Each structure stands twice: as structure tokens, then as C-alpha cells.
Amino acid sequence: MTDTIRFTLNGTPVTLETDANRTLLWVLRTDLELTGTKYGCGVGICGSCTVVVDGQAVPACQINLTFVQGREVMTIEGLAQNGKLHRIQQAFHELGGFQCGYCTPGMIMNAYALLLEHPRPTREQIVEGMERNLCRCGAHKRIVDAIEEASHA
Amino acid sequence: MPDATPTSIDRREFVQWLGGGILVVVNLPMTSVLSPREGAQRRQRGYPEDINAYLHIAGDGSVTLYSGKIEMGQGIMTSLTQEAAEELGVALDTIRIVMGDTDNCPWDMGTFGSLTTRMFGPAVRAAAAQARLVLTDLAAQRLGAPRSSLTVENGVVYVTRDRSRHVSYGELARGERITHTLNERAVLRAVEEFAVMNRSPRRLDGHEKVTGEAKYAGDIRRPGMLYARILRPPSHGASLTRVDTAAARAMRGVTVVNEDGFVAVLAADPETAEQALALVDAQFDLPAPKVDTESIFDHLVRVAPTPDTPEREGDLAAGRRRSVKMFDATYYNSYVAHAPMEPHSAVAEIANGKATVWSSTQAPFSQQETIARAIGFRPEAVRVITPYVGGGFGGKVPGQQAVEAARLAKITGKPVQVCWTRAEEFFYDTFRPAAVIKVSSGIDAAGRVVLWDYQVYGAGSRGSDVFYDIANRSVRVYGEWRGAPRGMHPFAVGAWRAPAANSNRFAAEQQIDMMAAAAGVDPLAFRLKNTKDERMIAVLEAVGTASGWEPAVTPQRTGRGRGVACGIDAETYVALAADVTVDSATGAVTVERVVCAQDMGLVVNPDGARMQMEGCIAMGLGYVFSEEVSFEGGTVLDTNFDTYGLPRFSWMPKIETVTVPNNHLPPKGGGEPAIINMGAVVANAIFDATGARVYRLPMTRERVLEAMGSLE
Numbered sequence: 001m002t003d004t005i006r007f008t009l010n011g012t013p014v015t016l017e018t019d020a021n022r023t024l025l026w027v028l029r030t031d032l033e034l035t036g037t038k039y040g041c042g043v044g045i046c047g048s049c050t051v052v053v054d055g056q057a058v059p060a061c062q063i064n065l066t067f068v069q070g071r072e073v074m075t076i077e078g079l080a081q082n083g084k085l086h087r088i089q090q091a092f093h094e095l096g097g098f099q100c101g102y103c104t105p106g107m108i109m110n111a112y113a114l115l116l117e118h119p120r121p122t123r124e125q126i127v128e129g130m131e132r133n134l135c136r137c138g139a140h141k142r143i144v145d146a147i148e149e150a151s152h153a
Numbered sequence: 154m155p156d157a158t159p160t161s162i163d164r165r166e167f168v169q170w171l172g173g174g175i176l177v178v179v180n181l182p183m184t185s186v187l188s189p190r191e192g193a194q195r196r197q198r199g200y201p202e203d204i205n206a207y208l209h210i211a212g213d214g215s216v217t218l219y220s221g222k223i224e225m226g227q228g229i230m231t232s233l234t235q236e237a238a239e240e241l242g243v244a245l246d247t248i249r250i251v252m253g254d255t256d257n258c259p260w261d262m263g264t265f266g267s268l269t270t271r272m273f274g275p276a277v278r279a280a281a282a283q284a285r286l287v288l289t290d291l292a293a294q295r296l297g298a299p300r301s302s303l304t305v306e307n308g309v310v311y312v313t314r315d316r317s318r319h320v321s322y323g324e325l326a327r328g329e330r331i332t333h334t335l336n337e338r339a340v341l342r343a344v345e346e347f348a349v350m351n352r353s354p355r356r357l358d359g360h361e362k363v364t365g366e367a368k369y370a371g372d373i374r375r376p377g378m379l380y381a382r383i384l385r386p387p388s389h390g391a392s393l394t395r396v397d398t399a400a401a402r403a404m405r406g407v408t409v410v411n412e413d414g415f416v417a418v419l420a421a422d423p424e425t426a427e428q429a430l431a432l433v434d435a436q437f438d439l440p441a442p443k444v445d446t447e448s449i450f451d452h453l454v455r456v457a458p459t460p461d462t463p464e465r466e467g468d469l470a471a472g473r474r475r476s477v478k479m480f481d482a483t484y485y486n487s488y489v490a491h492a493p494m495e496p497h498s499a500v501a502e503i504a505n506g507k508a509t510v511w512s513s514t515q516a517p518f519s520q521q522e523t524i525a526r527a528i529g530f531r532p533e534a535v536r537v538i539t540p541y542v543g544g545g546f547g548g549k550v551p552g553q554q555a556v557e558a559a560r561l562a563k564i565t566g567k568p569v570q571v572c573w574t575r576a577e578e579f580f581y582d583t584f585r586p587a588a589v590i591k592v593s594s595g596i597d598a599a600g601r602v603v604l605w606d607y608q609v610y611g612a613g614s615r616g617s618d619v620f621y622d623i624a625n626r627s628v629r630v631y632g633e634w635r636g637a638p639r640g641m642h643p644f645a646v647g648a649w650r651a652p653a654a655n656s657n658r659f660a661a662e663q664q665i666d667m668m669a670a671a672a673g674v675d676p677l678a679f680r681l682k683n684t685k686d687e688r689m690i691a692v693l694e695a696v697g698t699a700s701g702w703e704p705a706v707t708p709q710r711t712g713r714g715r716g717v718a719c720g721i722d723a724e725t726y727v728a729l730a731a732d733v734t735v736d737s738a739t740g741a742v743t744v745e746r747v748v749c750a751q752d753m754g755l756v757v758n759p760d761g762a763r764m765q766m767e768g769c770i771a772m773g774l775g776y777v778f779s780e781e782v783s784f785e786g787g788t789v790l791d792t793n794f795d796t797y798g799l800p801r802f803s804w805m806p807k808i809e810t811v812t813v814p815n816n817h818l819p820p821k822g823g824g825e826p827a828i829i830n831m832g833a834v835v836a837n838a839i840f841d842a843t844g845a846r847v848y849r850l851p852m853t854r855e856r857v858l859e860a861m862g863s864l865e
Contacts, residue, residue, distance in 0.1 A: 022422075022424060023424060026422060026423050026424050029372075030380075030421075030422050030423065031422075033374060034365075035365075035368070035369075035371075035372035035374075036364070036365020036366070037365070038369075038494070038495070038543075039371070039496070039572065040494050040495075040496075040575070041575045041793055041794055042574060042575055042793075043575075043793055043795070045793070045794050045795060046494065046575075046794055048494055075365070076364065076365030077364070077365050079364070080364055085360075085363065085364070089363040089364060090363075092359075092363045093355060093356075093359040093360060093363045094355060096355075096356060096359075096760060096764055098226075098359070098362050098363065099226030099227070099228070099544075099764060099768055100225055100226030100493070100494065100495070100541070100542065100543045100544040101226065101358065101361075101362030101367050101541060101543065102369060102493070102494040102495040102541075102543030102544060103494045103543075104362050104363060104365075105365045108363060126802075127802045127803055127805075128803070130802045131801055131802050131803055132801075133802075134494065134794060134799050134801070135494070135771075136492055136493055136494050136544045136546075136772065136799060137226045137544055137768050137771075137772070138767060138768030138769065138770065138771025138772040138800070139764070139767075139768065139771075140771050140800075140801075140802050140805045141767050141771070141805060141808055142764070142767070143802075144802065144805075
């Protein structure tokens with residue numbers, strides 16, 4: 001079945017003629033070739049595929065195109081503006097808030113939504129806000145440092 | 154870049170392919186770098202035995218370093234480039250590094266064992282230092298001045314006394330088509346001269362990783378590429394008895410493959426492939442389960458092969474006679490998954506008789522061979538390219554997913570992507586083996602350890618070596634993780650970050666702690682008293698200072714506890730101290746603080762080294778508290794992170810890291826050492842807090858409560 005799906009992706013209007021039941025994660029990664037959003041668990045519990053929809057962090061593996069119809073979707077590719085890193089990206093880079101980098105886009109997008117909600121979070125709020133995102137390399141300490149740094153930038 | 158390069162590297166052809174310039178190859182005496190097995194492998198493969206690094210200087214002055222190693226988060230893209238930049242005398246951003254590409258990089262066994270910095274690093278430094286010599290010689294001719302009168306700064310050679318006379322590396326390389334193989338050993342730069350090494354520039358992979366531009370194998374897109382899903386058995390050892398793919402075949406745009414029970418469905422997008430797989434009707438014969446999560450330990454001891462005895466000194470009977478107190482304990486740990494955030498992924502494409510495979514792998518060259526065998530190609534007709542790898546930890550060595558992608562590309566004639574689901578990742582992981590460790594030890598009246606009788610089943614030998622000064626000792630190893638007897642483990646096992654060492658240190662450092670408590674000696678003082686190894690003494694003293702250790706006899710039983718543990722891994726010495734609190738009602742343990750002191754020789758990138766220590770401590774909390782693969786026979790019951798819990802942000806202690814300066818020693822391993830003591834340091838702190846010893850990993854709340862209950 002083909003539906004017409006319209007939403008804003010990283011500030012640009014997008015129109016897709018496809019099945020509205022398709023999962024956002026796979027549409028991003030295949031049709032739109034935005035591979036920064038990663039598959040990690042497929043059931044919405046690892047945070048690797050986190051994107052921001054209307055200011056809220058959501059797992060892209062758990063939402064379909066109907067959900068994003070008419071909304072604003074932001075992925076990791078939309079964060080830097082004119083080649084200038086967003087302050088969260090800058091802080092992750094400077095403080096080494098990543099190792100293998102695979103969970104990093106999801107971490108950064110979740111942090112982005114977190115800072116929208118709490119522009120000056122306490123460390124406890126950062127930990128609580130990031131709790132559902134998994135990192136296997138163990139960059140947790142520096143990720144919290146980076147988000148704290150970004151909130152002061 | 155041109156697509157095809159000679160695989161058997163002819164140096165002259167190679168430099169021509171590079172478009173001129175200067176290629177420096179290193180032929181360090183390989184005995185120190187390669188084991189005989191590796192040397193033989195390399196010869197068989199037609200790769201030059203005597204080359205372990207290439208460095209190319211182009212006519213525009215840009216430098217490319219070719220390395221068979223791969224970047225999976227450990228930061229070697231940066232540290233290897235630092236080493237090359239330092240010795241060559243150029244700025245860090247002048248150098249591009251090409252990694253893990255079997256067509257362009259020198260043969261490499263694989264990225265594991267914390268070998269990159271201690272084994273490959275010296276080759277890179279030698280290559281760069283020799284390149285500097287070649288370039289300085291060319292400059293000497295060009296400038297008409299002897300080599301000794303020249304200095305190099307940022308890729309420009311100057312006459313030291315007249316800096317108006319200079320020539321850049323690019324000018325020297327321009328128009329050249331030369332390959333240099335120098336046997337003269339160039340003098341490496343001294344620590345005092347370092348401008349790039351022993352410093353912490355931002356990671357070179359950072360920009361790509363924070364912008365989402367970093368490509369992993371599953372991010373590769375090829376024209377006409379199909380996404381594959383493969384029919385999997387429900388259990389290891391199961392056999393397919395019947396399969397009906399008609400319904401999947403009937404789906405539009407779906408290709409079905411069935412080659413001798415290798416059943417796959419392929420489609421232009423992953424969701425269609427997933428739906429098609431759900432329509433495949435298959436039946437399997439399952440073998441009756443013989444072992445499970447609980448019975449595995451008796452099984453391991455029962456089927457254990459005859460032991461190797463890496464250590465036997467003195468006389469155990471004499472040790473028993475001299476002991477005034479004896480200690481017998483048995484330690485256990487379950488199977489643990491690697492669980493990298495990136496599941497195994499690969500894309501394979503076959504064109505003009507050549508297969509190109511992008512694979513998330515720690516071992517591109519062995520992968521090349523495995524793929525070639527599976528699809529009936531010569532190894533030279535297979536090129537493995539390794540993009541960024543999203544975590545490996547020892548789990549991305551076998552490369553089954555790349556073989557599957559290559560087979561499907563051959564069968565379908567189209568580029569094919571195989572990315573495992575999380576359930577497949579848990580099913581086909583090569584787990585860290587379950588283990589049983591039995592220790593019998595004793596102390597004399599003076600509180601000196603006089604007996605050490607150590608037996609390890611299942612885990613392997615690494616980390617079982619005795620650095621304490623014990624006259625009567627024996628270590629027996631009943632099976633290594635590599636080459637375990639058939640039937641010992643119900644599924645594949647393999648290397649897991651510091652293989653065997655996590656199990657062995659969990660046992661050994663608790664046993665030491667137990668003796669310290671019985672002797673009425675502070676556990677840190679007890680360790681210092683029982684070793685003469687100076688590097689160990691230095692890290693123990695450093696961790697004591699950094700943690701503000703105040704001597705006390707354990708257990709203090711206040712609900713708060715403090716532990717210490719130490720070990721040697723990848724030639725690096727490491728000591729940890731941890732503070733915990735234990736909730737006596739629930740058994741919940743909170744690790745408040747971990748201090749790590751490490752002597753890893755000369756440190757190439759201090760911040761990178763700290764990142765690895767922090768990562769070891771954070772990752773280690775998983776196997777300490779929650780990680781344990783549940784299974785019944787060959788059926789793996791964990792399929793995702795809902796039941797298999799990884800460490801989370803709220804678990805993180807305050808982490809402090811200290812490197813003990815040891816610049817006269819060449820760089821040693823950094824990716825693994827700090828994780829090996831995590832089990833014991835926490836167990837020892839729990840003992841101090843409660844008086845209870847937990848003998849089994851992971852130390853779940855239930856097991857902590859049970860241990861506390863057994864005190865009453």
C-alpha cells in the first residue's frame with residue numbers, strides 16, 4: 001500500500017510515497033540514506049536509534065511513518081549547522097565522550113532532547129535522562145561530562 | 154583510488170600505483186614481532202614476510218600510513234598516527250591512515266590481545282623514523298649539505314645554521330618513484346624530544362563519530378543491494394528437517410535462497426526481508442539439552458582435559474606442612490556475551506571475478522581467507538575492507554556474517570548486506586567461557602604465603618601467573634578457551650577482553666584477600682609484603698596514595714567497604730581500589746568509587762590510555778553484577794538487553810586513573826588490563842563491608858544476600 005507521508009527532516013520538507021506502516025529507522029537508513037541513526041536492539045531499549053521528533057527523544061526503531069506525519073524530525077545529520085558542530089557535538093568531541101562511536105548519534109540526540117527540557121541539568125538529571133541509552137565501550141563518565149559542559153556553553 | 158592493487162606486494166608496482174612519491178617499507182627483524190605461526194601464515198599467503206608497515210609520502214607532502222589493524226573504539230587510529238608523525242617530523246594532520254584493507258595494507262594477524270601498541274607501534278615508529286632518514290638524505294643531496302647539518306620541522310628539512318636553505322618533504326617526493334627498504338636502524342626520538350607522542354590530541358575519528366558521518370559496515374550502500382535475513386536454528390546443534398519457503402517466494406520483490414539448508418530471504422529493504430523470513434516455515438530436530446546455566450560447572454570439571462602446568466615451583470606438600478592456616482575455595486563464573494552495540498555486519502559485492510566485502514571485523518586478513526574458501530575464490534580475489542567497527546572486545550574475529558554475505562552475493566549476483574539482529578548476535582556470539590577455579594593456599598606464622606595450588610577449568614591460563622613470592626606453587630590449566638575439547642561448552646566460546654584473566658584474577662585476588670584477613674594484615678600491606686616485583690609494588694603504592702588508603706584489617710562490617718586487587722596483563726601492571734556500599738536488606742551493591750593505577754611503560758596518548766582504563770572499569774561492572782548468559786543446552790535464552798543487562802549510567806562510580814611513569818619501558822598494552830581486577834576488587838570491598846565472600850560472578854543481589862545469609 002502506498003501512502004503520501006510528509007514531514008520535516010532536519011529542517012527540510014520531505015515527501016515520501018510509501019507504506020505508512022514502515023519503521024522510521026529503516027526508512028531513514030535505506031530510502032533516505034541517512035545512516036547516522038543506528039540499529040542496536042530493535043525493541044527500543046538501547047537508545048542507538050534515538051531521533052528527536054517535535055523536541056522529544058524517541059527510538060526510531062519503534063515508530064512508523066504515520067507517527068511522524070506532519071512533524072519535525074531531527075537526526076544526528078541535522079545537528080551541525082553549516083559545518084559548525086552543535087555545542088553538544090563539540091563537547092563530545094573535545095572531552096572524548098565516545099569510543100567506538102556506534103552509540104554516539106543516539107547519545108547525542110538524547111542529550112539534545114534532554115537539554116531542550118533541562119537547559120541546565122544537574123549531574124543527577126543527566127544520569128537519569130541518559131539511563132536508557134547503552135554504551136558498551138564504557139564512555140559513560142565522559143558522556144556525562146560532555147553534556148554538562150555543553151549545558152554551560 | 155584505483156580499485157585493484159597487487160595483493161602480493163611488488164614494491165615498485167605499489168609505489169607506481171600510489172602515483173609516485175616515496176614509499177618506505179619497514180623490515181624490522183620479525184622474530185620479536187611475529188610468532189612462528191604468524192610468520193608461516195604470512196608466507197603461505199604470499200605477503201612479504203619482512204614488511205609490517207608502509208608509509209607513503211606523496212608529491213604534495215601528504216603522508217599515508219597503511220596498517221592492517223582496525224579501529225573499534227580503542228583509539229589506535231589516533232595513537233598510531235601520533236607515532237608516525239612524531240618520528241617522521243610532521244604535524245598530526247598531515248597524515249592519513251588507511252586501516253584494515255586487505256588490498257592496500259600490510260598483512261596483519263588481527264586487532265586483539267592489546268598487541269597494537271606494543272607490537273605494531275614499534276613498526277610504525279621504525280617506518281616513520283626510516284622515512285625521515287630517507288628524506289633527510291635526499292635533502293642533503295638537494296641542499297648540498299651533510300645529513301648531520303640538517304634538522305626537520307613539520308615536514309621541512311632545514312640547514313640548521315642557515316634556515317633560508319630548506320626543502321619540504323613534498324618537494325623531495327615530487328617526481329620520485331622510489332621505494333626504500335632500509336635496514337639501517339634509525340634512531341627513534343627520545344621522550345624529551347617528543348612533540349606529538351605522549352600528548353593527548355583530540356581523537357582523529359571524533360568529528361566523523363559525533364556527526365554521524367562515520368561509516369560502519371552496515372552503513373555501506375551499493376547499487377542494487379539486497380538486505381538478507383537468514384533462517385536460524387532455535388538451538389546450537391539443531392538440524393533442519395523440513396523447510397517450506399513457498400509463502401516467502403510468493404512475496405513481491407523477495408528472493409529466496411536455499412542451498413543445502415542455508416536458507417535466506419533477500420529484499421530491497423530490511424523490513425520486507427524480515428516479513429519474508431517470518432513466512433518461512435521450518436522444523437528442526439533439537440538435541441536433548443545436556444547442560445544448563447546451573448549444571449555447567451560440574452560438567453566443566455567432569456569433561457576437563459588433562460591439565461597444562463605453566464607453573465610448578467617448590468613442593469606443595471612442604472607448603473602444606475609449613476602452613477599454619479589453610480584456605481580452600483572454589484570460584485565460578487558464567488558465560489558472558491560481548492554484546493557490542495554494533496551487531497556483526499557485512500556487505501559483499503562480486504564483480505569481474507573479484508569479491509569486495511565490507512565487514513565489521515577485528516581480523517580482516519583471516520576473514521579474507523575464510524571468505525575465499527567459502528565461495529571458492531583465491532584469497533587474492535577477495536578484498537576485505539574494514540570500516541569503523543562498533544565495538545569488538547574479542548567477539549568480532551570469526552566473521553561468519555561476512556561469509557554469509559559473500560555466499561549470498563555469489564548466489565544472487567547482487568550486492569548483499571547481512572546485519573545480524575540483536576537475537577542473532579546473542580545466539581552466534583563466541584562467549585567468554587564459564588569457569589571453575591579451585592584454589593588451595595596457606596600462610597605461615599609470619600603471614601607469608603607459602604602454598605599456592607591453583608586449578609582453572611574452562612577459562613584458560615591468561616592472568617593465572619603468580620607474581621607473589623610463593624615458594625611452593627602450582628598452576629594447572631584444564632583447557633584453554635581456544636581449542637577447548639568438543640562438548641566442553643554447549644556453544645562457541647572465544648576471546649573476551651583480556652580472555653581468561655577476568656576469571657583468574659577474580660579467584661586469585663580474592664584468595665589473597667582472604668589470607669590477608671586471616672593473618673590480621675591490611676590487604677594492601679599484605680600484597681606488598683608478599684611480592685618482590687618492583688613494578689607491582691609501584692602500582693600498589695600508587696593506588697594506595699591515589700585512593701587515600703588507610704590501613705585496616707578486613708572485614709570492618711560497616712555496610713561500607715573498600716577493596717584492592719592487582720594483576721598483570723599485556724605486560725602492563727595494574728592495581729585497582731574500590732569503595733562500595735552494600736544494602737543488607739536487598740543485597741544491592743553500589744560502587745561509589747574506583748581508583749586505577751597502571752604502569753603501561755611509555756604512554757603514547759595519555760588521555761587515550763585513561764579512556765581505556767575508564768572503559769574497562771565501566772564495562773567490567775557488567776560482568777561483576779549482571780551479565781550472565783542463560784541457556785538450556787544449545788538454546789541461548791537471552792535474546793536482547795531486556796534479560797541480559799549491560800552497565801548503565803546510574804551504575805557509574807567516580808573513576809580516577811593514575812599512570813605510573815615508566816618512560817624507559819616501550820609502550821605496553823592498554824585496552825584490557827584495567828578490566829581484569831573488576832571482579833575481585835568489588836568482591837573484596839563487599840567482604841570488607843559485610844564479612845561475606847561472594848564466590849560466583851556475576852554478583853547478583855540474590856548471590857550477595859545468600860553469601861550474607863550464610864554468615865548467620
